[in-house]
Every structure is written in structure tokens, then in C-alpha cells.
Amino acid sequence: MLCLACPTNPEWIPVAVANPDLILLDHAHCEKKAAFFALTMINRYPNRTRLVREMIDLAAEELEHFTTVMNELEKRNLTLGRDAGSDYAKALHEHLHGTEPKRLLDFLMIGAFIEARSCERFSLLAKHAPTEEMRALYRSLFESEAGHYRLYTDIAREYYPHEEVKQRLLEFGQIEAEIVKGLANKPTMHG
Numbered sequence: 001m002l003c004l005a006c007p008t009n010p011e012w013i014p015v016a017v018a019n020p021d022l023i024l025l026d027h028a029h030c031e032k033k034a035a036f037f038a039l040t041m042i043n044r045y046p047n048r049t050r051l052v053r054e055m056i057d058l059a060a061e062e063l064e065h066f067t068t069v070m071n072e073l074e075k076r077n078l079t080l081g082r083d084a085g086s087d088y089a090k091a092l093h094e095h096l097h098g099t100e101p102k103r104l105l106d107f108l109m110i111g112a113f114i115e116a117r118s119c120e121r122f123s124l125l126a127k128h129a130p131t132e133e134m135r136a137l138y139r140s141l142f143e144s145e146a147g148h149y150r151l152y153t154d155i156a157r158e159y160y161p162h163e164e165v166k167q168r169l170l171e172f173g174q175i176e177a178e179i180v181k182g183l184a185n186k187p188t189m190h191g
Helices: 012-018 020-044 049-075 087-093 102-128 132-159 162-181
Strands: none
Touching: 012 020, 012 102, 020 049, 020 102, 049 132, 087 102, 087 162, 102 132, 102 162, 132 162
16 A cells, blocks of 8 residues: 555646656656666665665666656657756655664655655556557556555565654655645656
């Protein structure tokens, strides 16, 4: 079950559906950043064997997704372009603890919430995308994102007491909900 404390604003759906190219371009950047985040976790925590092993696999899968989305962009004669960044992800990172051991837990929470929100939004796109081909793409990505959310929370439970993880999930759930309520419904995955 996803840890989200509020659903996406329904007004985001028609904006996203009306701008499939912009969603795909942003999604490509999201996949690239997800792979980079996994590699960054390895770099920050090389002594955490399970985390390293899981992040290797996650980075590889995210790069596969990036390739899939890049192939779709090329079919549409679209060029990736520069990444504008994500106000959503930046806002989540503002809530990181400054010191260890809580900082690792917060990185895992941020990974979990970004994946959970992506999962929810892929579910919406899988229902509302204008073509069956696009709905199928989003269905396949939806299934992966749900697994990624669980991966981050499972790793957290390995390194922290379950009650501490549960409490931080609740806290980040409220933080993430406030961030999502303030989003402008742009045609981006987390807009």
C-alpha cells in the first residue's frame, strides 16, 4: 500500500493527458534522476551492503526505463533538452535531517515518496492516456514504481526499528501531502 496522505489533484489529469509530449520529456528526466539517486545512495553509504546491492539493481532498472522513454521520444521526433528540475523533489529534500543516522532514513523516505507519487500518477495516466500504446507504457511503469516504493521502505526497516520507520513515514506523508497540495498542476510527473 502506498504511503500517500492525499491523492493527486484531479485537475492534474486533463493537463497531463493534453500534453503527452511534455509528460514524456519530464518523465525521461525523472528516470535519469532516479538512477542517479540510486548511484548517489551507493556513494554515500558504501558500507551498507544490502543498500548497495539493491541500489545497483534499481539504478539498472531505472536506466532501462530511461531507455524506454528515450525510444518513445525518438519515435515522436522529440529531443530531451535540459532538465528544469523538480520543485516537488527540492521541497522534499528540504526536510532531510542534517546528521546521521537519521539522514539515511530521510533519504530512504524521499526515495519512497517520489516512487509512490510516480506510481499513483502512472496509474492515473494508464487510465486516461489518449492511446492504448501510451496506456500500456504507463501500466508497465506503474508496476515497477510500486516495487520501488516498497524497496526503499524495506531497506529502511532493515536499518532502523520498524516503529521509527512507521513514524517517519507518517511524518513524511504529511510533509509530502502539503507539497502536493501546493503544486500548480503542470504537465510534469510531479507538477
